[in-house]
Amino acid sequence: MENYTNSLTLQIEGLRVTKTSKYPVFFAILFTYIFIMITNMGIVVLIWAEKTLHQPMYLLFCNLSVNDVIGNSLMLPRLLVDITLPPSERLIHYYECVAQAFTGHMFGTNAHTVLMIMAFDRYVAICNPLRYATIMTDKMVLKLTVSAWGSALVLVGILLGLTIRLTRCRSLISNPFCDNASLFKLSCESVVINNIYGLTYTVVLLSSSTGSVILTYSKITAACLISKSKSLNSKALKTCSTHLCLYLIMLISGLIPIILHRYPEYTESRKISAILFNVVPGSLNPVIYGLQSQEISKCLSNIFRRKKVKPAF
Template identity: 70%
Template sequence: MLMENYTYNSLTLQLEGLSVPKESVYPVFLFFFFSYLFILIVNLGIAFLVFIDTNLHQPMYLLFCNLPFNDILGNSIMLPRVMMNMLRPPSEHSISYYECIVQAFTTHMFGTTSHTVLMIMAFDRYVAICKPMHYASIMTNRMVIKLTVFAWGSAFVLVAILLGLTIRLNRCRTMIMNPYCDNASLFKLSCDSVVINNAYGLTFTVVLLTSSIGSIVLTYTKITVVCLTSKSKSLNSKALKTCSTHLFVYLIIVFNGISIITLHRFPQYSFYRKLCTILFHIIPGSLNPIIYGLQSKEIRKFLLKWIMSKKVLQS
């Protein structure tokens, strides 16, 4: 009986992986490898820069630092495993059940936290532009900590329930039909009823997207009204610079998410769907620090000063 249960709920799973033509394996592998390397270097660099430069110890940059950590976490759990499997035959694409759970948890944490962090950043922009006289009293260090805890805490609770509902199921299959583990792939291994999982998954998606899109639309509507009624060119310029950056990053994440959901409806494009799920991690992780780095006058000044000091030392 024990042996039967063990084989029924196998602790070793198989990953389908990314089916890349033989001649494209190494180019795709190198693309993923250098993307991952770039994500690590640039995101760690931006976070370190904010940490050491006191001019950047402002709520906007401190809240932004949540994105680099989230991008590093999301890519570090997923990309190395995907790259490793690309160089192995399909028969060796095995993963332990517990590692799969951790991978699925961090994958969903990455996607959820991307939305919650951008929500708290939208609140910061709203206070800065609509209530500039009260900004310092509202956006205190304590408020920054509260917002950060909210962003990560709410994401943790939502994802923990999502995975908790999946862990309770018995498994009668072992093939994960994806390049990496996620919740949907895991509960599809079960022969039990997954009605509750589907219901919560739908509720989870609706609540997250409604809260995310709703908060962005609300804050940006109020910001737009303030800018249209204000005759201050400096205020409008500040709003355009900071808000366009934030909005661009948000639209990248939403577009990636919609692309994956749309491609799920077309099984014949499964390769593109799988590639899209990987790019969902790579694209924001690569672009976020560049977009904020180029937009921020303080970050540009620090980098320029650092480059000039290097040139002086060399000469």
């Protein structure tokens, strides 16, 4: 029998790991987390330190790296701690759980909104190259950044606000970490409003990001076909292929756990896919962008060269 409870202590089911697999899984996640922190923070520091990289394209990309750092910092360390504990001792405070869910949804929503403003930047650079400097000013970059984070904050704030109003009658989070669905499933009240808003939120976010990417890339393709300029086509291919690759990685890794939510028999697969949604984009984004960008590659090579050269006295 389920009774209403005001207990602020919740239990997280977490990953089901055996004694033999516990440490391999722990170190795999730990090394991945370290890699995410080093690469993403390194990209941010490099872009801010090198004046040659003070361009809208790189400044906007910093948002993605900052988002990956924040999102993974509040998810993976907690997951690492839970792996070392038996299931009965995986406890979390309700407000910490809400904060974790808020951060997780902000991470996913920001990934979409940031890639949307990056698509706009690529559209202006390729379709209006002569006006690029006048359109993509520092003020415009700031406005786009605020709009990306602000819209995500409002959407996620409403999502979690509808959930925390509910009374709880359960205390088990059947996930490796907290999210909105896990939180409102703790309630025995009607969650129709939560489901309606959650569905609307998902549809609006996905249709907006997918629609903006399709629209901008259609116009970029049309501009390349009309101009028939080899230099323009080369520029479009290099910059747009990187952006499109980042978007597809984020989209696919996000859709898999949503699909698996519909199949209760794949609970463990859903848990792993939810972790991969944080880990895969955070690991690949700086690598793909860093390898594809000639400017970033040049700056990195210059830094390593300076370190190798020792001053002679």
